[in-house]
Amino acid sequence: MSVRITEAPIDAAAETAELSRGRSDVGALVTFAGICRGEEEGAPIAALVLEHYPGMAEEEIGRHVEEAKKRWPLLGVRIAHRVGRVTPGETIVLVAATSMHRQAAFAAAEFLMDYLKTRAPFWKKVERAGGTHWIAAHDKDDAAAGRWKKSSREAAE
Amino acid sequence: MSVRITEAPIDAAAETAELSRGRSDVGALVTFAGICRGEEEGAPIAALVLEHYPGMAEEEIGRHVEEAKKRWPLLGVRIAHRVGRVTPGETIVLVAATSMHRQAAFAAAEFLMDYLKTRAPFWKKVERAGGTHWIAAHDKDDAAAGRWKKSSREAAE
Amino acid sequence: MKVLYFAWIRERIGKPEEDIELPVSVATVGDLMNWLKKRGEEYAYAFDNPKVVRAAIDKVHVEPAAKIASAREIAFFPPMTGG
Amino acid sequence: MKVLYFAWIRERIGKPEEDIELPVSVATVGDLMNWLKKRGEEYAYAFDNPKVVRAAIDKVHVEPAAKIASAREIAFFPPMTGG
Numbered sequence: 001m002s003v004r005i006t007e008a009p010i011d012a013a014a015e016t017a018e019l020s021r022g023r024s025d026v027g028a029l030v031t032f033a034g035i036c037r038g039e040e041e042g043a044p045i046a047a048l049v050l051e052h053y054p055g056m057a058e059e060e061i062g063r064h065v066e067e068a069k070k071r072w073p074l075l076g077v078r079i080a081h082r083v084g085r086v087t088p089g090e091t092i093v094l095v096a097a098t099s100m101h102r103q104a105a106f107a108a109a110e111f112l113m114d115y116l117k118t119r120a121p122f123w124k125k126v127e128r129a130g131g132t133h134w135i136a137a138h139d140k141d142d143a144a145a146g147r148w149k150k151s152s153r154e155a156a157e
Numbered sequence: 158m159s160v161r162i163t164e165a166p167i168d169a170a171a172e173t174a175e176l177s178r179g180r181s182d183v184g185a186l187v188t189f190a191g192i193c194r195g196e197e198e199g200a201p202i203a204a205l206v207l208e209h210y211p212g213m214a215e216e217e218i219g220r221h222v223e224e225a226k227k228r229w230p231l232l233g234v235r236i237a238h239r240v241g242r243v244t245p246g247e248t249i250v251l252v253a254a255t256s257m258h259r260q261a262a263f264a265a266a267e268f269l270m271d272y273l274k275t276r277a278p279f280w281k282k283v284e285r286a287g288g289t290h291w292i293a294a295h296d297k298d299d300a301a302a303g304r305w306k307k308s309s310r311e312a313a314e
Numbered sequence: 315m316k317v318l319y320f321a322w323i324r325e326r327i328g329k330p331e332e333d334i335e336l337p338v339s340v341a342t343v344g345d346l347m348n349w350l351k352k353r354g355e356e357y358a359y360a361f362d363n364p365k366v367v368r369a370a371i372d373k374v375h376v377e378p379a380a381k382i383a384s385a386r387e388i389a390f391f392p393p394m395t396g397g
Numbered sequence: 398m399k400v401l402y403f404a405w406i407r408e409r410i411g412k413p414e415e416d417i418e419l420p421v422s423v424a425t426v427g428d429l430m431n432w433l434k435k436r437g438e439e440y441a442y443a444f445d446n447p448k449v450v451r452a453a454i455d456k457v458h459v460e461p462a463a464k465i466a467s468a469r470e471i472a473f474f475p476p477m478t479g480g
Contacts, residue, residue: 053370
C-alpha cells in the first residue's frame with residue numbers, strides 16, 4: 001500500500017527506497033517533505049498535535065493517488081503522514097512520486113500535496129506553553145487545490 | 158557551497174540533511190533525483206558516462222541558484238551532479254530546495270532542473286555492449302526551460 | 315446511525331462518536347446538523363457556524379444537501395488542515 | 398588564447414584544449430569557428446554543422462556574434478545533456 005499513517009517519525013530515505021529498488025525504469029523521483037516549523041502565526045510553538053479520521057484518511061488519499069496515476073504516467077507513489085504529537089523539525093507529511101521523466105513526477109507530487117492540504121481529513125492543533133488551539137484552514141490552500149480542477153476541465157474539452 | 162560536482166555516488170539523505178539541521182523555519186523540502194535508467198532510446202544500456210566543463214558547470218548552476226533565490230523566498234538550495242561513469246539505478250543529479258511553504262520549494266526545484274538540463278555544461282554518453290554514443294539534446298527540455306523566461310517577462314510587466 | 319466528530323467539533327460536543335436514532339424528518343446532512351443543534355448547548359456551540367462544518371458519509375466528502383438514506387456513518391469536522 | 402572542446406567536438410578534434418594565436422581578422426566567436434574549420438580535416442568535421450555547436454567565453458554562454466576581445470578562454474561544445 002502506498003499510503004501510510006503513522007505515529008512514528010518518518011524517514012524519507014526509508015520511504016522512498018522501495019520506489020526504485022530492483023527496477024531500472026525510474027528516471028525521476030520527486031520527494032516533498034512537509035516539516036513542522038518552530039513558529040506558527042508569528043509565535044514559537046512546542047509541538048503540533050495531529051488528529052485524523054482513521055479509515056477515511058487512507059481512503060481519501062488513496063482516491064487522489066488513483067487520480068494522479070490516471071493523469072500522469074507514474075511508476076510509483078508513496079505517501080506517509082504523521083498523526084499524534086510532532087515537534088519542530090520533524091516531517092509531518094512525505095509525498096514521493098516516480099516516473100520515467102521529471103515533469104510527471106513533479107506535477108503529481110504537487111497535485112497530491114495540494115489535495116492533501118484541503119481534502120485529507122487531518123487537523124492540526126498548536127501546542128504552546130500558554131495553551132493549545134486549532135489551526136484554521138487557509139484560503140490559499142483551497143486556491144492551490146482548485147487549479148487542478150481547472151486543468152481537468154481543460155483536458156476534457 | 159550549495160553546488161557540488163562529484164564522481165562518487167550521491168546520497169539524497171546526506172545531501173539534504175544540512176538544509177534543515179539546527180533550524181526551525183523550514184516548512185517544505187522538495188527533492189528531485191534524476192536517476193540513470195537501464196534503457197535509452199528503447200535499448201538497454203550498461204552505463205552513462207558524464208563529461209562536464211569544470212569551473213563553468215559550478216558557475217552556471219550557481220548563477221541559476223542565485224536567480225532562483227531572487228524569484229522565490231528560499232531558505233536553502235543544494236545541488237549535486239555526478240560526472241564520470243554512472244550505472245542504472247544511480248542518481249545522476251539531485252536538486253533540493255527548502256522554503257517556509259511548499260509552492261516556492263516546488264517551483265524552485267523545477268526551475269533549477271529545467272535549467273540544469275539545457276544550460277549546465279554536462280554531456281552524457283551512452284555505454285552499451287555494442288559501443289558508445291553521445292545522447293542528443295531534447296527539444297522538449299528547451300521548451301521546459303523556455304517557460305521560465307516567459308514568466309519572468311510577465312512578472313516584469 | 316453512527317455519528318463521528320473531529321477536532322474542535324469533537325471537543326465542543328465532548329465525545330468522539332455516538333449512535334443516534336434519527337427521526338424520519340431528517341433526510342439530508344444539513345437536516346441532521348439542524349436537528350443536532352437542538353440537542354443541547356454543546357451541539358448548538360459545535361454547529362454555531364454551519365459554514366465551517368464539513369461532512370462525510372461513509373468516509374466520502376459530501377455537501378449539506380446530500381441525502382443520508384442508507385448511510386452507515388456520518389462524520390462532522392472543521393476544514394482540513396493536514397499536510 | 399585557450400580554446401577548449403567538449404564531448405563529441407573534443408573527440409572529433411582529438412584534444413581537449415589548445416593554445417591558439419588568433420589573427421586580428423577573427424573578431425567574433427562565429428569568426429573563430431570559421432577560422433578553426435580551415436585548420437584541418439578534424440576541425441572541419443567538428444564544426445561541420447555550426448548550428449549544433451554552442452560556445453562559452455570565460456565560462457559564460459555566448460552567441461556566435463559575441464566579440465572575443467579580451468577573452469581568456471573560449472569553449473566549444475554540443476547542446477548540453479546533463480541533469
